[in-house]
Amino acid sequence: MINNITEQEIVNLVIEEVKEHFSSSQLDYPFIPLGVSNRHIHLTKKTFEKLFGEGIEFEEMRPLYQPGEFASKHILAVVGPKLRSIPAVRILGPLRKYDQVEVSLTDAIFLGINPPVVNSGNLERAVSLTLVGPNGSVLLKKCAIIASRHIHMTNKDAQRFDIKEGEYCKVRIGGEKGTIFENVLIRINDSWKLQIHLDTDDANAAYAQNETFVEFIGKM
Amino acid sequence: MINNITEQEIVNLVIEEVKEHFSSSQLDYPFIPLGVSNRHIHLTKKTFEKLFGEGIEFEEMRPLYQPGEFASKHILAVVGPKLRSIPAVRILGPLRKYDQVEVSLTDAIFLGINPPVVNSGNLERAVSLTLVGPNGSVLLKKCAIIASRHIHMTNKDAQRFDIKEGEYCKVRIGGEKGTIFENVLIRINDSWKLQIHLDTDDANAAYAQNETFVEFIGKM
Numbered sequence: 415m416i417n418n419i420t421e422q423e424i425v426n427l428v429i430e431e432v433k434e435h436f437s438s439s440q441l442d443y444p445f446i447p448l449g450v451s452n453r454h455i456h457l458t459k460k461t462f463e464k465l466f467g468e469g470i471e472f473e474e475m476r477p478l479y480q481p482g483e484f485a486s487k488h489i490l491a492v493v494g495p496k497l498r499s500i501p502a503v504r505i506l507g508p509l510r511k512y513d514q515v516e517v518s519l520t521d522a523i524f525l526g527i528n529p530p531v532v533n534s535g536n537l538e539r540a541v542s543l544t545l546v547g548p549n550g551s552v553l554l555k556k557c558a559i560i561a562s563r564h565i566h567m568t569n570k571d572a573q574r575f576d577i578k579e580g581e582y583c584k585v586r587i588g589g590e591k592g593t594i595f596e597n598v599l600i601r602i603n604d605s606w607k608l609q610i611h612l613d614t615d616d617a618n619a620a621y622a623q624n625e626t627f628v629e630f631i632g633k634m
Numbered sequence: 635m636i637n638n639i640t641e642q643e644i645v646n647l648v649i650e651e652v653k654e655h656f657s658s659s660q661l662d663y664p665f666i667p668l669g670v671s672n673r674h675i676h677l678t679k680k681t682f683e684k685l686f687g688e689g690i691e692f693e694e695m696r697p698l699y700q701p702g703e704f705a706s707k708h709i710l711a712v713v714g715p716k717l718r719s720i721p722a723v724r725i726l727g728p729l730r731k732y733d734q735v736e737v738s739l740t741d742a743i744f745l746g747i748n749p750p751v752v753n754s755g756n757l758e759r760a761v762s763l764t765l766v767g768p769n770g771s772v773l774l775k776k777c778a779i780i781a782s783r784h785i786h787m788t789n790k791d792a793q794r795f796d797i798k799e800g801e802y803c804k805v806r807i808g809g810e811k812g813t814i815f816e817n818v819l820i821r822i823n824d825s826w827k828l829q830i831h832l833d834t835d836d837a838n839a840a841y842a843q844n845e846t847f848v849e850f851i852g853k854m
Contacts, residue, residue, distance in 0.1 A: 590782070596811075
């Protein structure tokens with residue numbers, strides 16, 4: 415029996431309870447949405463035009479989870495020193511100030527390269543690959559890396575996890591192939607959404623899908 | 635200045651010191667040799683003869699690390715429901731009482747199958763694949779699994795690690811992509827040599843090679 419209370423008031427009470435439950439959960443159980451990074455390419459405008467043709471527009475196919483980032487409509491073949499090729503590797507936008515191919519170690523073994531594990535944009539030790547597009551090809555001397563595991567977060571998230579820009583942490587994915595990942599870099603920017611990026615080798619080792627949440631364990 | 639001591643005596647002293655160091659290290663620092671399991675096939679004699687021809691001999695190419703196990707000279711194409719094929723998947727010997735294809739999740743995604751993570755030989759939930767050989771092909775309804783991480787050890791090893799047959803443990807591979815693997819099954823047999831088997835996804839996630847040693851952390 416419900417006395418002296420309108421339906422709308424009941425709805426509001428339930429909403430408040432649910433909100434409180436989830437906000438307290440977020441504090442007590444620090445889970446982070448997982449984004450699995452498949453192999454992908456970043457290009458400069460100059461390299462893009464060489465591969466696709468001058469005046470060709472760089473077009474978005476669909477937005478990614480991080481604001482401003484997107485999967486473009488454009489794909490390339492990637493060829494390594496064994497002359498084996500991985501077809502249809504997507505270019506992610508926006509266009510960058512550098513050319514970079516991010517691969518997994520599984521890809522690297524297939525292609526016959528030995529790329530370093532480094533943070534995105536850090537190309538001093540990157541190795542060479544050939545990119546083949548519809549308008550031409552280019553041998554990029556220092557482009558291929560295995561991107562370090564990293565977490566995108568805001569300053570507010572960083573406070574909650576008690577961690578700072580450039581620090582490293584450990585995270586865990588449970589299940590039958592439960593796995594703890596060390597050396598996960600913290601990257602902070604208030605325009606980002608909280609998300610951890612692991613490569614396909616990491617995700618597949620743990621039998622994880624994109625929709626998984628990853629457990630924050632603590633600093634390294 | 636070296637008095638009253640021959641060169642040979644010095645050499646012997648150094649040898650003893652080194653021996654002592656390594657034998658005590660083995661007890662204090664429980665490292666386990668890593669064997670990376672690439673995709674492979676086990677077959678019954680009947681299925682082998684169907685694929686290669688009656689009366690064809692099952693031949694060894696090279697021995698594996700575990701006594702009695704070997705890589706055979708024989709390879710097959712594996713085809714999944716997407717009709718994509720992985721070529722040259724090797725059959726490991728000796729011939730078994732069951733047909734089994736062990737793949738990584740990376741392979742499974744490529745083939746379009748969803749195999750369970752189970753112990754070798756446990757095929758109740760295994761999924762189907764087609765095997766193609768030089769003398770014919772066969773659709774095996776329940777053959778494909780992702781093999782659980784496991785450690786082969788003797789009873790003496792088990793005592794040293796204070797762990798029992800069928801128990802699970804955690805192990806760690808360090809480095810830039812440092813990774814801790816949970817749910818590693820202990821399998822004991824006095825004819826085996828101490829070795830951990832991880833699949834290519836696990837090894838590549840940790841940027842590990844076959845020659846790596848894995849650190850035993852403890853029971854689950």
